[in-house]
Amino acid sequence: METDLSFDDTSEILKGLLEEIRAKSAMTMGYPVSKDFDFSELLPFINYPLNNVGDPFIPSTYTVGSREQEKEVIGFFAELFRAEEDNWWGYVTNGGSEGNLYGLYLARELYPKAIVYYSEATHYSVQKNLHLLNMPNITIRSQESGEIDYDDLEKTISINRQVPVILLANIGTTMTEARDDVGKMKAIFKRLAIQHHYIHVDGALAGSYAAFIEPRPAFDFADGADSIAISGHKFFGTLIPCGMVIAKKNHRDRIARSIDYIGTMDTTISGSRNGHTPLFLWYVIKKLGIEGLRARTKKCLDVAAYAEKVLREVEPAVWRNPSALTVNIPKPGKALIAKWQLASGADWAHIICMPGMDKAQIDAFVKYLKESKIRTVALVD
């Protein structure tokens, strides 16, 4: 790689990059990124080295940070996710992956001999996390929709009844935004008389708006979750990648004891922690409130329903899971995927109707798709 870092063309390069980013940012249809929020009031904070080092609920001598706001954010979601009063804890992570790593780590500390079960539609980072944590695990079949196959799950658990069960439930799979039902998972525990169990909810995609969907999906603490991880840069559009993990406090207390020998109560995965992202999350919550977030969800669902309808006119195979923002499209050619930055698997691609996407953008995409289909008839893509 040729890098010339001596000549000061910095400003020129930055100008070019900013232009490029502006243009490309307008064309991301396949990735779950909101682009509608004005955060300019927070920009002055970027000039200071905010760092919420360690556990947000334990004061630190380093006080340049946003611990109070972080605690409010965690409290807000603990309530939204119907955590038991005074039995919740959490922190703002660097993204969904870290939240899942934390939840699974917690589960391993509680049940070191457990097997972890998750559907084949689960995000690849979960397998990476399990590998990192050295946890035995079994992949369960998915239904066509992407939701876990409960029969396969029950059968597989039933032949491993001698060890505790850790389930990873997807609240919004990456490809089709399918939601596993935490209630049905708990019912399996009951039928098989499984005493030692843990459910971690990977809500990276849909966990942040699941509480506003009607009928409310079974995904939270009242439904049986032990920990929930969500993303901050998707539905909330924090611009800087982040997330949150919330867990039952009694679980976290056990982990705290188990690492007490290292003489610290730092129960987070990172040491130094971003102090800016909690401010972004706090800002969204303050500005929108519960009702604003509910309206934000409804608007997205409307756009998704519209997208499904008009896209199906071009591609009859287009489909969408109930109350999902993700619209699935038979995989188009490479050029189209690159131009619109679609996420794609082997046979399918999708668009995600995150806040900031509107019907006009959908129309532009549909128009392009239509024209590209006409071109494809004459020319192999």
Added chain:
Amino acid sequence: METDLSFDDTSEILKGLLEEIRAKSAMTMGYPVSKDFDFSELLPFINYPLNNVGDPFIPSTYTVGSREQEKEVIGFFAELFRAEEDNWWGYVTNGGSEGNLYGLYLARELYPKAIVYYSEATHYSVQKNLHLLNMPNITIRSQESGEIDYDDLEKTISINRQVPVILLANIGTTMTEARDDVGKMKAIFKRLAIQHHYIHVDGALAGSYAAFIEPRPAFDFADGADSIAISGHKFFGTLIPCGMVIAKKNHRDRIARSIDYIGTMDTTISGSRNGHTPLFLWYVIKKLGIEGLRARTKKCLDVAAYAEKVLREVEPAVWRNPSALTVNIPKPGKALIAKWQLASGADWAHIICMPGMDKAQIDAFVKYLKESKIRTVALVD
């Protein structure tokens, strides 16, 4: 906790918080945070959802990010750390902790049966990482300075010669900024004929300026390191916590193969990755270059030497490791630690002369310390 998120007092709260942060940010003497760089040219980027998802060296369909700058930054440090040509790889992490986690993960994948050795002066997050990774490990005694006790290390390795050796070397311990000597570690391997070994360098504190210290400490790839983790928000002052991990590419290729079954070449720990912090690092490198960074180091060392001198006039026990920015002070009272945000252990506290700290600040601190000593004679602190 009482949280009222409905009433829109957002702007007022933010104004108050900004004031508080401004004031407190001026008083952090004990934490390794630089505060001297003007990043205003980068602020417009905060308005866009930059995300360098996955491996920086493998293109992604999501293109709103700073991959090119990230690759330049990694390339710059690979050269600075004397990596073998074309045999390096790395990425910008969320902080020193993630870099250490990555290095140790890499080591475990190469030598699953190894024992990890590290000194008792090692940052607690390393033990947290080892616990997470399920790696057997042994703590080695430290010398008074904080540097690892090589005799104890050699003796302990010699009675465990049947398994591979993973060493974690500190280039700047948290408390006294002691540097372990990677060359002496390699000599132990040679004397004991250890064939399977791995050295991960935790350079979170001093790794970013070690290359500019004379004589140059033994810490990099040419000295025998297999991977190096450094921080970005300390000496480089990126304001948002971040770091870097650089590893030999052939090691990383083996890890890539081992996780290939999950159908991705994503060899990073996080999935979504901050796209702003690589820009901050790139900006510092572009603005300062090698010579600027060397001068920056020299200036800090001068301030540290000054601080050691004037502080010793108040407290004769004050000391500093050779070419360290950390000045160690017998632990003062709680009020003083809180006021100046000193980091402290059982018996010692320290200040760190990071860029942005000047002699005037040292003088103010010394004056306060002197007066507080006089007060303490009359009044128990």
